[in-house]
Amino acid sequence: MPTLQAILVILLSIAFTVYILYTARSTRLDMRYAITWLIVAAGAIFIAIFPNLIMRISYLLQFEAATNMLFIAAIVVLAVIVFRLTITLSKMEKRILQLTQALALLNDTQKEDFTNDDNEENAE
Amino acid sequence: MRVIAIIPAFNEAKNIVPTAKSVMDKNIDVIVINDASQDETEAECIKNGIPFISLCNNLGIGGAVQCGYKYALAHKYDIAFQFDGDGQHDINSINTLVEPIVNDEADFVIGSRFLGQSTFLSTKLRRIGIKWLSIMIRLLSGKKVSDPTSGYRVANARIIKYFAQCYPVDFPEPESTMWLLKKGYRVTERPASMFERKNGQSSIRMLDSVYYIIKVSLALLITKG
Numbered sequence: 001m002p003t004l005q006a007i008l009v010i011l012l013s014i015a016f017t018v019y020i021l022y023t024a025r026s027t028r029l030d031m032r033y034a035i036t037w038l039i040v041a042a043g044a045i046f047i048a049i050f051p052n053l054i055m056r057i058s059y060l061l062q063f064e065a066a067t068n069m070l071f072i073a074a075i076v077v078l079a080v081i082v083f084r085l086t087i088t089l090s091k092m093e094k095r096i097l098q099l100t101q102a103l104a105l106l107n108d109t110q111k112e113d114f115t116n117d118d119n120e121e122n123a124e
Numbered sequence: 125m126r127v128i129a130i131i132p133a134f135n136e137a138k139n140i141v142p143t144a145k146s147v148m149d150k151n152i153d154v155i156v157i158n159d160a161s162q163d164e165t166e167a168e169c170i171k172n173g174i175p176f177i178s179l180c181n182n183l184g185i186g187g188a189v190q191c192g193y194k195y196a197l198a199h200k201y202d203i204a205f206q207f208d209g210d211g212q213h214d215i216n217s218i219n220t221l222v223e224p225i226v227n228d229e230a231d232f233v234i235g236s237r238f239l240g241q242s243t244f245l246s247t248k249l250r251r252i253g254i255k256w257l258s259i260m261i262r263l264l265s266g267k268k269v270s271d272p273t274s275g276y277r278v279a280n281a282r283i284i285k286y287f288a289q290c291y292p293v294d295f296p297e298p299e300s301t302m303w304l305l306k307k308g309y310r311v312t313e314r315p316a317s318m319f320e321r322k323n324g325q326s327s328i329r330m331l332d333s334v335y336y337i338i339k340v341s342l343a344l345l346i347t348k349g
Contacts, residue, residue: 097293100181101191104157105198108177 009048013041036081043077125202125226128153130192132185133176133209137164143211144174150215155195159188183293185275190291193279197288205278213276217316225280230312232283232304234269235276240315253337257298260344265305269313272298276316283309292343295336299343306349 017038024034047054047070058069129147133140133156140156147154156176158166160183169176179191189206196204203225207213217235224230257272275297279287283304292299304311 093293096181097183097187097190100179100183101187101194104177104179104191105194108195109198 003051006048006051010045013044013048016044017041036084040077126153126200127203127205127222128155128196128199128201129207130189130196130204131156131207131209132159132188132192133157133161133165134159134182134185134188135161135163135165136209137161137168139211140165140209141168141172141174143207143209144169145172146215147207148174150218152215152218153201155192156209157188157192157195159183159185186291186293186296189296190287193284193287193291196284201284202281203278204284206275208275212318212320214317214319217276217314218278220314221276221278221316224312224314225278229310231280231309232301232311233278234271234274234301234311234313235278235316235318236271236274236313237316237318238270239313240317249333253333256337257340257344260341261298261302261305264344264347265302267305267311269301269305269311271313272301274316274318276318295340298340299347302344302347306347 020029020034020037020041023029024031051066054070055066058066061069063069129144129152131140131144131147131154136143144154144156154175156165156169156174158169158176158178160179160181166176166178168174177191177195179188183191192206193204203222205218205221207215213235221233221235224233254271254273258269261267261269261272277297286304286307286309287300290303301311
């Protein structure tokens with residue numbers, strides 16, 4: 001018999017999954033990032049369904065309470081996600097930098113083309 | 125040899141015209157990189173016939189200077205030098221700085237305010253920071269650079285090409301110098317005179333100094349060979 005908490009976690013995770021898929025379908029969230037969150041939701045459901053397994057693992061790893069282990073696991077997972085996010089951010093900043101420079105140089109060559117055209121017209 | 129001055133400018137409407145004119149008066153080509161200034165920097169350039177390109181996003185000093193190197197590469201300049209838009213650098217030092225490159229004795233020349241009789245040496249705290257970075261570069265590369273934070277630097281065609289490809293984003297001077305040393309380029313220093321800022325604020329304020337030193341120190345430590 002699952003506890004009330006377990007049912008709550010499962011319901012929340014299912015709602016989260018639906019929301020992730022909905023966002024991914026409306027292309028506000030890239031599938032690459034959606035997958036990360038789907039795994040998180042699946043993990044939460046797994047934990048809610050098999051609490052005994054979690055108890056067993058936390059006992060083997062000598063945690064005082066299973067919740068301690070879950071908190072640490074959650075923090076580690078979130079830290080990894082945020083770290084990967086900053087990598088993506090750095091990549092995007094680099095791309096914006098390159099685009100900004102390329103645009104500035106392109107605008108400049110067009111400016112030069114105009115002046116050259118003017119000169120040619122004047123020569124005629 | 126074709127020489128161009130790369131002048132990065134962010135909100136330098138008051139300084140940019142005299143600074144760029146001082147270079148143009150020496151018959152040296154100039155390109156002002158207007159780093160999305162919100163003041164009249166661009167208007168001043170147009171009004172006074174100063175060649176410029178404008179960035180649509182503010183990229184910071186590193187992105188702006190790199191854009192200048194890309195410009196120098198595209199226009200096939202033999203020598204490019206960085207020259208601050210705020211009037212800190214003295215154009216009269218340029219001959220001394222370019223000489224080692226013209227004679228092919230160096231790929232990259234840093235204008236150092238500590239080698240000659242420069243009138244302005246920066247604040248005491250900042251000098252300690254510069255000394256620290258200088259020691260770090262000495263330990264990590266074995267080469268002596270007395271003024272690693274100097275923004276008055278001359279590059280030959282090889283370095284122009286290298287910097288067009290990669291250049292640090294913020295506080296770029298010590299880090300990029302380290303890259304060149306690790307890559308085995310010939311880096312040398314010559315005395316250059318500098319002035320105190322005429323108008324406006326330096327890009328590095330007191331509060332940022334600690335962050336600056338830590339960030340640059342870490343960057344120097346992890347530089348690949």
